[in-house]
Amino acid sequence: MPFIPHTEQDVREMLVTIGAPSIDALFDEIPASLRISGLDGIPEGLSEMEIGRLMGERARLDGRPLSFLGAGAYEHHIPSAVWTITTRGEFYSAYTPYQAEASQGTLQLIYEYQTMISSLTGMEVSNASLYDGGSAVAEAALMAVRAHRKSKSLRVLVPQTVNPNYRRVAISTAGNQGLRFETVAYRREDGCIDREALAAYAGEDIAALVIQQPNFFGQLEDVDALTDWAHEQGMLVIAVVNPTSLALLKPPGEWGKTGADICVGEGQPLGVPLSSGGPYFGFMTTRMEYVRSMPGRIVGRTVDLDGKQGYTLTLQAREQHIRRGKATSNICTNQGLLMTAATIYMTLIGPQGLSKVAAASMQRSDELVEALTQVKGVRAAFKGPRFHEAVLLLDRPASAVLRELEAQGILGGLDLSGDYPELGSALLVCATETKTAGDLARYAAALGAAVQKVRAA
Amino acid sequence: MPFIPHTEQDVREMLVTIGAPSIDALFDEIPASLRISGLDGIPEGLSEMEIGRLMGERARLDGRPLSFLGAGAYEHHIPSAVWTITTRGEFYSAYTPYQAEASQGTLQLIYEYQTMISSLTGMEVSNASLYDGGSAVAEAALMAVRAHRKSKSLRVLVPQTVNPNYRRVAISTAGNQGLRFETVAYRREDGCIDREALAAYAGEDIAALVIQQPNFFGQLEDVDALTDWAHEQGMLVIAVVNPTSLALLKPPGEWGKTGADICVGEGQPLGVPLSSGGPYFGFMTTRMEYVRSMPGRIVGRTVDLDGKQGYTLTLQAREQHIRRGKATSNICTNQGLLMTAATIYMTLIGPQGLSKVAAASMQRSDELVEALTQVKGVRAAFKGPRFHEAVLLLDRPASAVLRELEAQGILGGLDLSGDYPELGSALLVCATETKTAGDLARYAAALGAAVQKVRAA
Amino acid sequence: MNQILEKSIFEYSRAGRSAHAQQPPGADVASAAQKIPAALRRRTAPMLPEVSELDAVRHFTRLSQLNFSIDTNFYPLGSCTMKYNPKACNQYAMLPEFLARHPLAPDTQGQGFLSCMFELQEMLKEVTGMKAVSLNPMAGAHGEFAGVAMIRAYHRARGDLARNEIIVPEAAHGTNPATATMCGCIVKEIPVDAQGDVDLDALAKAVGPNTAGIMLTNPSTLGVFERKIEQVAKLVHGAGGLLYYDGANLNAILGKVRPGDMGFDVIHMNLHKTFSTPHGGGGPGAGAVGVSARLEPFLPVPIVGREGDHYRWLSEADRPQSIGRLSAFMGNAGVLLRAYIYMRMLGREGMSRVGEYATLNANYVMARLRQAGFDLAYPERRASHEFIVTMKRQAKELNVTAMDIAKRLLDYGFHAPTTYFPLLVPECLLIEPTETESRETLDGFVAAMASIMAEAQADASTLKTAPHTMPVRRLDDVRAAKQLDLTWKPVNSAA
Amino acid sequence: MNQILEKSIFEYSRAGRSAHAQQPPGADVASAAQKIPAALRRRTAPMLPEVSELDAVRHFTRLSQLNFSIDTNFYPLGSCTMKYNPKACNQYAMLPEFLARHPLAPDTQGQGFLSCMFELQEMLKEVTGMKAVSLNPMAGAHGEFAGVAMIRAYHRARGDLARNEIIVPEAAHGTNPATATMCGCIVKEIPVDAQGDVDLDALAKAVGPNTAGIMLTNPSTLGVFERKIEQVAKLVHGAGGLLYYDGANLNAILGKVRPGDMGFDVIHMNLHKTFSTPHGGGGPGAGAVGVSARLEPFLPVPIVGREGDHYRWLSEADRPQSIGRLSAFMGNAGVLLRAYIYMRMLGREGMSRVGEYATLNANYVMARLRQAGFDLAYPERRASHEFIVTMKRQAKELNVTAMDIAKRLLDYGFHAPTTYFPLLVPECLLIEPTETESRETLDGFVAAMASIMAEAQADASTLKTAPHTMPVRRLDDVRAAKQLDLTWKPVNSAA
Ligand SMILES: Cc1ncc(COP(=O)(O)O)c(C=O)c1O
């Protein structure tokens, strides 16, 4: 019996101890009318050897195309040590560290994570992870509304330059509590928040402004001015950031005169494989004054009976298992293992390394844009500084071009026509430190051919 | 500096402590005439990301053909847990357990290994591994000569049915001490040791007879009669066995009236990946009476100062670090990690599982022979019982047929024409539990086509 | 477990040290920074550790050894289903192609992955008896959220706008009321009776035209099967409400009875419990949701659909009534792969055995602890896959609490059961052995419990000051919450 | 490290239990057995454990925690070069294609693997200054064997049949004389002088017409560079002998001086030392051999050759004078891949830094221990990558031995240095920090040594009964060797 250790003798003797005639008798409190006799729709069990073969075949089906996709999930080098250690049974198969004395490994690691991510974002405190970047934005909006001292407003401004999927998640999640997310247009010339559109909200009672930096287009927003403007309007500022970029970009804690109030983002770039979209983790940091409004677990350092330092979950009164219906969030299981990987990643990559990853990614993406815009009919959509993504405009339908590229084993970027039809045929492309000059050249050549082919068709 | 932690400040301060002006000065005892200034022939260093990419490309070059090769290295299912645990840093990066108190994990594991492999081979004691199956045969021959109480002979009989590479290794290794390996022919009808050829040695002063079971052709030797004959002649018997087969085959400890004297073999089938030929491990077991003649490390159970049970290396007086020129062998570093994997493998597979692996492998190889001999011009070389390998005779040159198969992504077996030219065009093929009916059918179809193509050419 | 504490990674850090092989070659930080407008540039480096690769490996390896885990210890944590996580699930979910696949890669570059997801949906439908499944939610609570959001969307779609009350039994897990609140609902708690079943009278009084639905787990968190489930369903449905099944306890009934057959309209499954994906020291999980036909249109997107031989994502366009997206991409894909592998390895029979042997183990430990003199919260009832011991008597007589027992168990090499949940049973220990533990391990646990009881009678201080063999002794939680110390600060800095 | 002992895996075993998912499906044992003649069949099952997968995982995970290792502890084991084993080397050597490749697969199905091997040969030639390399030997001692066998083959090929004496300095590692014997040679030991250099007079007396060669490591196992190496070479070559270089200490001189330039004719390299492949609790290693031009024809096969763009194995046919094969296939291929990856990551500069920083670390620890009052075996000399402390004085004055220090160090979380080797220095500790350890770790080690010395002066019994914090206290080796207990036996069996 796979994963069940019982011998026939065990079962017999255990039933005697229990005083039951059969295992089936243990289910005698279940109304007979409800009992089923089996699960005919489930295939027969496979041995590990068989499932290994099957999964190998399926993996090969997926292939390994050369990808220039970004849009919220980024291909970065992951040091071998990261997952070698992360998947050690003691991390992999432990539960939430409720028994602190038997969980100092996980607890200390979370404390170290909190330190790193707080410093990276320039904020004072962090939780131990949320589900992903999208849900972190939703939680941040709920938190902003909850934490706002002066306003009871349920309105949150979410510019169009915020990842459209984050906006969707925020609406699906926080919309249920009546939060209203209002979009703000972007400027066509630089792909940044349209300050005039924003100015229209001046003087209104709004809980928070969400600012994504770099924004969904990869462009850099003028975060200081935006933050100060929002604060002047009495709004809190929710920063949505790419952690890699923070090696070079001003951290949210330093935006404007007083810094953003809540900072969230997708932790995936920090050592988490792309893996079809998950598991990733959302990070969230904030000012100490808002710590009791924060959702999710938090670890604190304390002392034991002998005065020895140790770590434990703290501020649990915010959480559902204590506060139930009045908790700051319903989150229970979080994304601990991914946070573990990220902590090891940040340790291995270090401050210099992260700067280099960020710089190399910027360089590669600049070179990519340079190379691709040599192709006839391809041009950059926006002016102004970027991080490691860019929007390209094509004179032929992006979907058709992407299909041609796919046939060459290249994933050429994200077709923006669904979310940003006003851009026409637009592609969001990304290159990180993992791309070589050869990769870029290969893409450029293939794009030239693809555009020509589509034009000819 | 990859893998060097020193900061510039560290270096400066450490040199002050040492009292040396520079690192270079630390080499001032080396005659200047010998100093080199660098290693120009070594390429520049690669980051982990770059080497990862390079190795990925090289791995893809090697491909993943469907293989029916055996001949001493066998494809078996390896439970995921085996290498997950084996590569844990505490096993992977530890040294030989010289400090027993800080190495109880490795030591207890070796003791458990010794128990398992002794029982599997039906012998009393085991060492903690030798380099591989081939070198184990060489060590066994040396040991037999050393341990033989009555004979000083340096002659060892090694039938042709013993893996030709094992014979080569034995000669290259033990030949230096004057051991003479004399071959014994096999019978053409059943591929087993020719008893008549053997009988020619009756009455001679010979240290040992080597018997491989199943033999190199996959055929089963009449081990009882051979063992008894050898013992009657005053020879020791060295058994060379496939550990998987021992789930079904009589263990060497029970061969004939009193059992073989030394048992060795290649441990690879027990959870070790094929990996181009290594690292594997040689196992060696023997009777208690010969334990002091055994090469390699041995672990014993003992007690500590408090009378608590614990494990330690023992009988070290046999070994080179104590006995130096008079040691039983020069072996020092062995194949501990592979033995670790094998111990976990044997634990996970269990006695029933190993029987099933052996049975399934026999079945698959019977089916393979059945399917392949349907092809015109292909027939089985030998009659008589087999384990999981078989020799096929082709009416066209094996090398040409294999090349055709390779083009279909199939490694069709080993061409025996080099080592056994008397067989004509012969292929040694193997199928284990990893092969499906579909795999066999694919091979059979491809073989049909290949033979036809060669015939046409 | 290691007993020696490990210093902070920041104490290893030295300016200028690095794990050099991890840094991308040829990066020109200065010129990249130059391209960033000065005002947007970072001015001071983040405080990430500056250590060698060996320092990092050694530090985190040592930290790992400070943990209990399934791979090292029996972990009978009630409600959490801490069963063996097969290594194969991890290995095959981490095949290079799966890891490298970008979430926005087209369906055509993911037929392998998508086929696994489709089949997982189908299998989850079968084991739960639901009509349709969405794999998006990333944990149980996230699944609850999806479920309650669908209930609300359902009522709203019917113009039934007043229904904003969610009923939960008092024994419910904290996520249930918290979820209801997150969905903008009002929580109504109802009591359970002395046998652990829902108080039907109270329920009858609670339901009404505002009832959106009820959230139940069955077997409940009291470790017993809700015998009146059919009446409950009738009452709630009769009042126009829907039934939500908290699948945290699905392990208990796998292959024996299905939520869909009990009348539930929506269910979440904790794949990290029932389907053995790892808990990872807090996560990730996966909280797939299943629904009856009437809720199908509201399922969160994306969902995997099959058209002939081709698998593709169904999104908002295919499901216009969907409650929408709950994650930026499609949930915890890698966790789902692990669950898929696990389910395929177990297969039809294996799946049914889970419930059987989880129940056998729980009833066995219950029987043996009862013999050893422990008080059961529901002595008349069968245990489901878990059961409750109450230390109420001992708390009075010996002044030892459930927490003392829990801490002392750690010294015996066993992780503590869940303590103080469910809240309504005083001094409770919720014990869930799971089906993957051998009888010898269970016997060892019972022996430890008996020995601890004897210690309590001899000298309770051994328990009150436990644990004694962990890297730290009992930690001061009150201080942790009062003197917040949430990030490491350099010794010289003004903390 | 875990302090709690783990019971034997056989104590977990129960008849009929199994890790079921590991068993091949559809195997029919009875009918397979039927095909085996009754006399050849196994009658009783082997005593392999019958346990669940969880039991196995838990048992071996717990066992692992009972070990010190590089990944958890500083391990200054002299002569063993216990440096960090980069995780990348393991990960990329274990790519599925590499693991699946059959050793007899044709060259055409292995150009990726073979190109790595070829380049590894080339790199090893460069760092050693030798003319040609064979990767076959599976450990240092195996490489020694190959080397001495080649020396013999060389003399034999020249008809110089009397040369069967191998000279080794008394400080040589045990494998050196053992290897000479294995090769059928006679061992002649020669002394070293007070400074640790070879006694040239003794050498001059030892060489002669029977001299096959000399085996040396340089720096020697005394931790010092053999300054008279050029004279040694001249003397031995002059007498018609060849020079063998034991590469165990190559780490010390990487990029600074090359054995080939010193006059050595043949060398083995311990890839598991200098090139950081893991020690694996005892192995595997890899003992590639390099030779000067005159020995090239004798190299063990197979060797990787390149023809244009194509790599192929060279075998006996290509190298008719080869000493032959030393392994069934081609040595420890997977270990060689790890060494290749390591060397490529280090590259040209990194390779030279190894020797520099290994030497820096050793001289630093030596200087600090001297300050702390420890006696050095060769106080006048530079340390190479290792050095010797002698406890001779303390043994007399305080009755504490090198072994006592070693055992007590374990309590401080440090693996002990090599003790009682080389044999000629009384009460010696051979200390090799390696280049991958940080200064802070070295300082911690020195502090521990100083503290132990203080303990020795205060109350030597603390040391004599050490270790105190390991899972077991000092073990009775004498009993282990006298009352041999080498396999587990069921309690009921007559043991
Ligand atoms: C009964 C019950 N419901 C819901 C949950 C929440 O699940 P998750 O932690 O996956 O969010 C849990 C988890 O502990 C639980 O035990």
Ligand SMILES: Cc1ncc(COP(=O)(O)O)c(C=O)c1O
């Ligand atoms: C100086 C010296 N020579 C030779 C050897 C033997 O090498 P191996 O253990 O790889 O066989 C060693 C290993 O400890 C050594 O230190």
